[in-house]
Structure formats: structure tokens, C-alpha cells
Amino acid sequence: xxxxxxxxxxxxxxxxxxxxxxxxxxxxxxxxxxxxxxxxxxxxxxxxxxxxxxxxxxxxxxxxxxxxxxxxxxxxxxxxxxxxxxxxxxxxxxxxxxxxxxxxxxxxxxxxxxxxxxxxxxxxxxxxxxxxxxxxxxxxxxxxxxxxxxxxxxxxxxxxxxxxxxxxxxxxxxxxxxxxxxxxxxxxxxxxxxxxxxxxxxxxxxxxxxxxxxxxxxxxxxxxxxxxxxxxxxxxxxxxxxxxxxxxxxxxxxxxxxxxxxxxxxxxxxxxxxxxxxxxxxxxxxxxxxxxxxxxxxxxxxxxxxxxxxxxxxxxxxxxxxxxxxxxxxxxxxxxxxxxxxxxxxxxxxxxxxxxxxxxxxxxxxxxxxxxxxxx
Numbered sequence: 001x002x003x004x005x006x007x008x009x010x011x012x013x014x015x016x017x018x019x020x021x022x023x024x025x026x027x028x029x030x031x032x033x034x035x036x037x038x039x040x041x042x043x044x045x046x047x048x049x050x051x052x053x054x055x056x057x058x059x060x061x062x063x064x065x066x067x068x069x070x071x072x073x074x075x076x077x078x079x080x081x082x083x084x085x086x087x088x089x090x091x092x093x094x095x096x097x098x099x100x101x102x103x104x105x106x107x108x109x110x111x112x113x114x115x116x117x118x119x120x121x122x123x124x125x126x127x128x129x130x131x132x133x134x135x136x137x138x139x140x141x142x143x144x145x146x147x148x149x150x151x152x153x154x155x156x157x158x159x160x161x162x163x164x165x166x167x168x169x170x171x172x173x174x175x176x177x178x179x180x181x182x183x184x185x186x187x188x189x190x191x192x193x194x195x196x197x198x199x200x201x202x203x204x205x206x207x208x209x210x211x212x213x214x215x216x217x218x219x220x221x222x223x224x225x226x227x228x229x230x231x232x233x234x235x236x237x238x239x240x241x242x243x244x245x246x247x248x249x250x251x252x253x254x255x256x257x258x259x260x261x262x263x264x265x266x267x268x269x270x271x272x273x274x275x276x277x278x279x280x281x282x283x284x285x286x287x288x289x290x291x292x293x294x295x296x297x298x299x300x301x302x303x304x305x306x307x308x309x310x311x312x313x314x315x316x317x318x319x320x321x322x323x324x325x326x327x328x329x330x331x332x333x334x335x336x337x338x339x340x341x342x343x344x345x346x347x348x349x350x351x352x353x354x355x356x357x358x359x360x361x362x363x364x365x366x367x368x369x370x371x372x373x374x375x376x
Contacts, residue, residue: 120345121335123284123292133280136354137273139163144266147258154202156265157258161202164251164355169195171247171351178347179239186222190244193218197248201255205366208252215245242341250355253362260369263312268365270307271324272357274299275331293332300328314372323365330361 143163147156172194176187193215200211219240223233231239257265278299283292304324311320338356339345 115346117345119336119339121283121289121292121339122346123280124350125284129280132350132354133276136167137269140269140273141266144258144262144269148262148266153259153262156262157204157255158202160258160265161199161251161255164201164254165195165198165248167351167354168198168247168251171349171355172244174349174351175243175247175341176240178342178344178349179243186226186240187243189219189222190240193240193244194248197245198251198255201252202258204256204259205370208249208256208366211252212245212249215248216241219244246337246341246359247352247355250358250362253366254358256366257362257369260366261314263314264365264369264372267307267312267315267320267323268327268358268361270303271300271327272331272361274303275328276357279331293335296331297328300324300331304328314369319372323368326364326368327361330359330364331357334359334361 143159144156146159169191173187173191176190180186197211197215200207223237275296279292279296282295307320335356337359338352
């Protein structure tokens, strides 16, 4: 062996070794760049069997075939999945649930019909409708009985006017609000005109004419004083008259019937109230617009039979039937007239709906009752 300084290995200093550049994690190697990119592993998709320690597959382990519908990709978060809403199985629910479903379907169908029909007659059931109806009937009958107790037609007329005039004013307010929702002053004038028209009915037929004149003049003052409306003067006056005068005139004629005869006034109240009760009870749950008026006419027929047996003065056997038939025609037509007075049939005006059956019946009865032989 060689010895000496020539045989000794030359040791290099670590400083003399070439320095490699630092590894950049964002740089992909060339061999990985050319290879196809594999999708991420989906834990929900079973993979091939894992080899054992000897490198062979497990004994008696069948190969697992992935379903065809499985797709590679990240597993979705089950919390983000929307619940599947399935229609109820009518075969598995009780008869009460079926009845509720049918009732809800009828309600939606009625509301859709009211929305699309200009002259719809709605039957809203929210709120104490029956309680208010009973209170209205009790106040009217109480006013008539007060006049009968004192045997004075004028007292009955005054009492009915005192009861009905606030309702007429409220009807004018609500109808004016339906036409002019952004003008509080306008609906105030319609309320005043309706109240003045109604309260003058205690004086009989002359009072009806005076009240009608007061209402029309009041609305005319508003048209002259108010200049900022987009409608023309005659169009504005037409809408104001429709909002105030019919409701006030109905109450005025109803009160004026007390001066003709207490029996006439009580008969009309009984007939109209019977119609409204049957119409609301059946019509509020009916699927069409015919069942309610038919039920109301049946109720009105029952009261007609009672009046035929009693024959209150000044009616006789023929006149009580004729006036009852006239009331039966005017009640449903008055409901459609009330819808025509509103901008749409389902507009909110419960006070007007309380008076709609009297809109035609009360004026016609007042015109014809004065021609009866025993009247006066």
C-alpha cells in the first residue's frame, strides 16, 4: 500500500459542495405533471380489497363492485341536504285529517274566485262575525220593540235611525278608504255624507229626501274645495256618491218604514236577518257562490211562512207574500250591488256588507208599503 502524503484522501470542505435551490411546493414535478389527475377518494364508495401481509388478497373475499350510480367527488355535507317533502298519503291518515285537507282546498278555491271576480261576494270568517251579526239584529229588534212598547211609530223610527246611522257612517268611511287609501280627508267626507243621509230617515219619506240632499251637497262641497285629485270633477263626484249615498239611503229608508208601520219594519228586519244568517252559515263553507244564497232563501221562506200565519198590520194574505218575494229578490241583488260599489268585490268593507241586503229592499219596501190600504 502506498503511504505518505500522496496516498491520503483529499477531504473537501462542505463549503465547496454545490448548493441546491430550495424546494418550491407550488412547482409540480414533470413526471407528476404528465400523469392523469386522480379524483379525490370518496369514503362512501367502497374500493378494492386490501392485500394481506403476504401481498395476496384476502382468502374467500369476493371483489366489491362499486354501484354504477356512484360518482367520484367529495362527500356532501348531510346537514346541507334539503329534506324531501312528500305529499301525505291519504290512505294512512284519519278521516279528520282528510276533512281538514278538503276544507283548506275549498278555502283556497273560494279566495281565488273572490280575487278574480269583480262582483264577488266574499264570506270572511276572521273575527267575531256571528257575534256582531247577533248584536246588530238585537239592536234593530230592540229599537222596534221600544217603539212598540210606547205605541209610537216615531220612537221606532228615531231608534232605528240612531242605531243604523253610525253603521252607515262607518260603511261610508270604509268604502271611501277602499277607493282613496292615501287620502284620509276624502274618506272622512264620505263618512259624514253617509251619516247625514241616514240620520234624517227618522222623519219619514220627507226626511229621506232631506237626508239625500244633505249628503249630495256635502260631497259637492268637497269636490269644489279639493283641487289636488287626479280624477276629473265628475269622476270624483261619482266615486264619492257610490261610497256614501247607498249605505246612508238604505238606513234612512229602513228608519222611515217605522213611520209607515211597526209591523212593516219588523217584518223586513226578520226577513233580511233570516236570509243573512242562512247565507253566511252555509256560504262561508261552500265551494261555490250558489249554495249560500240558496240557503238564505230557504231561511227567508221559513220566516215568510211565519208572517203568513201572523199577518202583521198592515199586511194581508196576498201582500205579505208579495213583499216577502220582493225581499227574497232584493237580498242577493243587494249583495252584488255592494260589490259594484267597491273597487273590487273582496275589498275590506264589513260595515257595507252588514247593510248590503238592505240596499234595494229598504227603498222598494218604503215606496210600496205606503200604498197598502191599512198603512198611514
